Amino acid sequence: MSSILESSKGIIKEARYAIILEIRELAYLGKYPEAIMKFKSQIETLSQQLGKNQGDQLLYQEWSKLVNDIKEELDLTQTLFDFTKGNSNNQQQPSPQKPKVVQECPEFHDDNRQPRLPFNQIPFQHYQRENTSPSQKANQFQISPPKQKAQDPDEIFFGGLRGGNDGKKANNNNNNNGNNGNNLNHNPSNYFNNNNGNNNYNRRPTNNPPPKDPDVWDPPSKKPDKPKQSQKDAKSNNIFKPQAQPQPQAKGNQRKEYDKGKKNNVAGDKKPVEGQRKTYHDHVYPDGRGPDSDLIQMIEREVLDLTPNVSFEQIAELELAKDTLQEAVLLPIFMPQIFTGIRRPCKGVLLFGPPGTGKTMLAKAVATTGKTTFFNVSACTLASKWKGESEKLVRLLFDMAKFYAPSTIFFDEIDALGSKRGDNDVKLSYNRRVKTQMLIEMDGVSGASTGEERKTVMCLAATNRPWDLDEALIRRLERRIYIPLPSVTGRKVLFEINLHSLKLSPNINWDQLVNRSDGYSGADIANVCREASMLPMRRKLKEEGGFQKLQQKYEDISNVVDVPLEQRDFEEALKIVNKSVSSEYLKEYENWMKDFGAG
Ligand SMILES: Nc1ncnc2c1ncn2[C@@H]1O[C@H](COP(=O)(O)OP(=O)(O)OP(=O)(O)O)[C@@H](O)[C@H]1O
Numbered sequence: 380m381s382s383i384l385e386s387s388k389g390i391i392k393e394a395r396y397a398i399i400l401e402i403r404e405l406a407y408l409g410k411y412p413e414a415i416m417k418f419k420s421q422i423e424t425l426s427q428q429l430g431k432n433q434g435d436q437l438l439y440q441e442w443s444k445l446v447n448d449i450k451e452e453l454d455l456t457q458t459l460f461d462f463t464k465g466n467s468n469n470q471q472q473p474s475p476q477k478p479k480v481v482q483e484c485p486e487f488h489d490d491n492r493q494p495r496l497p498f499n500q501i502p503f504q505h506y507q508r509e510n511t512s513p514s515q516k517a518n519q520f521q522i523s524p525p526k527q528k529a530q531d532p533d534e535i536f537f538g539g540l541r542g543g544n545d546g547k548k549a550n551n552n553n554n555n556n557g558n559n560g561n562n563l564n565h566n567p568s569n570y571f572n573n574n575n576g577n578n579n580y581n582r583r584p585t586n587n588p589p590p591k592d593p594d595v596w597d598p599p600s601k602k603p604d605k606p607k608q609s610q611k612d613a614k615s616n617n618i619f620k621p622q623a624q625p626q627p628q629a630k631g632n633q634r635k636e637y638d639k640g641k642k643n644n645v646a647g648d649k650k651p652v653e654g655q656r657k658t659y660h661d662h663v664y665p666d667g668r669g670p671d672s673d674l675i676q677m678i679e680r681e682v683l684d685l686t687p688n689v690s691f692e693q694i695a696e697l698e699l700a701k702d703t704l705q706e707a708v709l710l711p712i713f714m715p716q717i718f719t720g721i722r723r724p725c726k727g728v729l730l731f732g733p734p735g736t737g738k739t740m741l742a743k744a745v746a747t748t749g750k751t752t753f754f755n756v757s758a759c760t761l762a763s764k765w766k767g768e769s770e771k772l773v774r775l776l777f778d779m780a781k782f783y784a785p786s787t788i789f790f791d792e793i794d795a796l797g798s799k800r801g802d803n804d805v806k807l808s809y810n811r812r813v814k815t816q817m818l819i820e821m822d823g824v825s826g827a828s829t830g831e832e833r834k835t836v837m838c839l840a841a842t843n844r845p846w847d848l849d850e851a852l853i854r855r856l857e858r859r860i861y862i863p864l865p866s867v868t869g870r871k872v873l874f875e876i877n878l879h880s881l882k883l884s885p886n887i888n889w890d891q892l893v894n895r896s897d898g899y900s901g902a903d904i905a906n907v908c909r910e911a912s913m914l915p916m917r918r919k920l921k922e923e924g925g926f927q928k929l930q931q932k933y934e935d936i937s938n939v940v941d942v943p944l945e946q947r948d949f950e951e952a953l954k955i956v957n958k959s960v961s962s963e964y965l966k967e968y969e970n971w972m973k974d975f976g977a978g
Pocket residue numbers: 693694695696697733734735736737738739740741791841842843873876900901902903905
């Protein structure tokens with residue numbers, strides 16, 4: 380029975396690829412109406428097939444998944460079709476100040492809501508681009524007909540959306556100050572001096588206020604900065620072997636600069652003070668405030684992380700992932716001139732695997748090593764907290780990343796944004812809009828094939844549920860790296876890293892502890908060490924009759940309670956802290972890795 384199901388799953392999977400690929404080919408040729416017709420007829424046929432399988436619950440589920448995927452592709456094609464229609468209309472009326480609603484896209488209508496503008500209309504509504512001749516303006520979103528079949532499979536579907544640049548924008552951008560992807564000297568202070576109004580990202584507000592979306596939640600009130608977890612410099616305890624010292628980090632200055640800037644600008648009510656670094660907000664709204672001020676401030680406050688301060692040495696094991704990230708992300712940042720043409724940098728990297736295995740740390744290490752501006756986006760927060768504003772937020776985020784380039788945008792829990800079709804229609808429509816915006820933005824930053832001057836912006840994403848990801852997104856995240864649970868060696872290093880600053884008894888049997896922590900993630904081992912570190916202190920306090928008695932007895936009690944950790948403390952901690960990853964999930968990761976992994 381299960382073999383019938385397995386073989387049916389295989390057939391369904393092949394059918395999915397065959398249908399999607401065939402139809403994308405049509406879309407690539409610009410034959411959107413034909414592609415849409417074809418999708419609709421396939422959905423009809425598949426729905427009949429679905430009806431036949433109603434008796435078998437598992438098969439029925441598989442078929443409905445396929446139908447849903449095809450519907451999702453249809454929706455995406457429809458949206459892109461609308462997008463291209465919208466742009467071609469823009470070319471006839473290239474006046475950004477007086478935009479017309481080119482076409483109302485059904486996706487942007489919700490019951491009881493006012494019609495929303497198609498997403499491609501929004502930038503023109505709010506901004507005009509500077510240093511752009513009228514013909515170039517008209518050209519900006521031109522759909523370039525394919526001259527030959529693209530080597531990059533993504534270009535089959537989305538290549539035409541990258542803007543009619545064919546090298547034209549490169550000339551347009553020559554008057555910059557060198558703070559772009561071609562600048563090998565990544566002096567962090569340069570990131571904030573990019574005030575020359577030099578490029579296509581230099582947008583200014585028009586006087587038109589944005590249309591009010593009734594579904595938009597009110598922007599957040601000012602909140603204090605999230606406390607950042609600081610990584611202490613490793614002072615090895617030499618549990619197993621001498622430990623590499625982490626690289627010294629450039630601390631504080633950027634943050635201070637940023638805070639200084641925040642006082643003047645993030646509040647958004649004051650004009651920038653001369654001589655101080657220019658934030659994206661100053662850059663877009665030199666007069667102090669504009670329609671998107673609150674959102675921009677929110678990104679600067681909650682997403683922009685100027686000091687991720689994690690080095691690769693602080694991360695245990697994961698050598699393959701580190702090498703791949705260095706090759707796929709760091710080399711193109713350091714040598715953009717080499718990574719052109721067929722060697723173009725990948726559009727994005729997906730880190731997938733069980734929770735707590737170091738995915739976020741890897742992303743931060745990439746940003747720290749590449750000295751890039753780090754945007755740490757929790758996709759989950761974006762999806763829930765900024766519902767209604769999320770598409771705009773995605774667009775602003777990428778614009779900001781280009782402004783502060785070289786930048787790394789890290790989407791944690793990307794499945795919250797880029798998941799497949801859900802059951803809830805409202806959620807679906809919203810989800811699709813955000814996802815489509817993301818896909819378009821991601822295509823926009825893969826500068827090499829467009830001939831556009833490179834503003835190096837790297838997209839990294841992480842998920843614990845790769846199987847939930849939409850295929851269009853998976854294709855853009857071209858390198859997909861499995862971040863597994865730590866091996867024996869990795870667990871040893873993790874104990875070392877976590878205990879480097881603690882007093883340890885010489886009689887601890889490390890091999891036994893490492894074996895007992897089989898199946899624990901890096902975060903689990905950190906929790907074990909944290910728990911173990913408290914036990915001797917609690918014991919000592921109890922022995923001495925409590926904190927108050929100790930206080931009466933000793934002047935400085937910190938030395939008294941700082942007792943070395945013993946074997947029994949770790950054993951006790953291992954009983955308290957259980958592993959957080961179930962072994963069933965591990966199999967699923969491996970299967971997904973076999974099907975989609977691309978390290
Ligand atoms: N390979 C590792 N080396 C060092 N520390 C690690 C490693 N993996 C996990 N940790 C520890 O676990 C904590 C969580 O790691 P991190 O946030 O990078 O995991 P994650 O894979 O992004 O988790 P999630 O999927 O839940 O977001 C870190 O702060 C660190 O203490």
